[in-house]
Amino acid sequence: MTLDFAAGDRSAMLDRVIGMARGPYGYVVTPNVDHVIKLMDGRVRRDVYEGADLKICDSRILAHLARLRGISLTVYPGSDLTADLLASCASQGLTIGVFGPDQAAFDELSALYPRQRLLWIEAPMLRPGAPEWDAAVRSAADAEWDVLLACVSFPKQELFAHAVRAAGRRTGVALCVGASVDFLTGRQKRAPEMFQRLSLEWLHRLLSQPRRMFRRYVVEGPAIFAWFLRTEVLGSPR
Structure with missing residues (x-):
């Protein structure tokens, strides 16, 4: 599998996302190293990506590895994309659905962005294939939104966005953006800017949550270098 990332700078990508909100239904994924490893070893359905x-x-x-092959990738974390979308004047007038955070977190988000038209869509404890999952998919597919922030962790959010299309959704764009709302409301803390600039955000998360993140970053994470050497994981931006 080859991942063809979006071309252009952050502003151009944000414009594309806002444009998708007014067109036929589509969804946006934001792959990181953990996602790519699980895609390549088959733990996540490739058709979803x-x-x-x-x-x-x-x-x-991933951007550093791509550069070794002469590919220039713009890094635009889902949390930054979400923040820019909510702060953008161009997105005002759109209805932005929020799926994943609880009612209290949604209320906090609404207070931070009073000019945005936000819609809370309840997300019960989800297990793909369970009756609650199917009901949540149908609820999201039928709801009146232009942009859907799908924030239920990888790979559930990607599976969910894919299932919304299969349920017959015709318009709008779903963004698979993980903990973005938690970062905006302060429920989770992102790495300091220095860690981000040095490509060490993973280290900050490891030090902050060692028991949860040890396997992801220390045991499984280094596999990205083997995948990079023996496969064409990264394609040219489009």
């Missing part, structure tokens, strides 16, 4: 209409790089490590 292949079905994405836009793939935006969410990893400076």
Whole structure:
């Protein structure tokens, strides 16, 4: 599998996303190293990522590896994309659905962005294939939004966005953006800017949550270098 990331700078990508909100239904994924490893070893369905209409790089490590092959990738983390979308004047007038955060987190988000038209869509504990999952998919597919922030962790959010299309959604764009709302409301803290600039955001998360992140970053993470050497994981931006 080859991931063809979006071309252009952050402003151009944001414009593309806002444009998608007014067109036929599509969804956006934001791959990082963990996502790519699980895609390549088969733990995540590849058709879900292949079905994405836009793939935006969410990893400076991937961008560094791409540079070794002469490929220039713009890194635009999902949390930054979400913040820019909500702050953009161009998105005002759109209805932005929020799927994943609880009612209290949604209320906090609404207070931060009073000019945006936000819609809370309840997300019960989800297990793909369960009756609650199917009901949530149908609820999201039928709701009146132009942009859907799908924030239920990888790979559930990608599976969910894919399932919304299969449920017959015709318009709008779903963004698979993980903990973005938690970062905006302060429920989770992002790495300091220095760590981000040095491509060490992963280290900050490891030090902050060692038990949760040890396997991801220390045991599984280094596999990205082997995948990079023996496969064409990264394609030219489009």
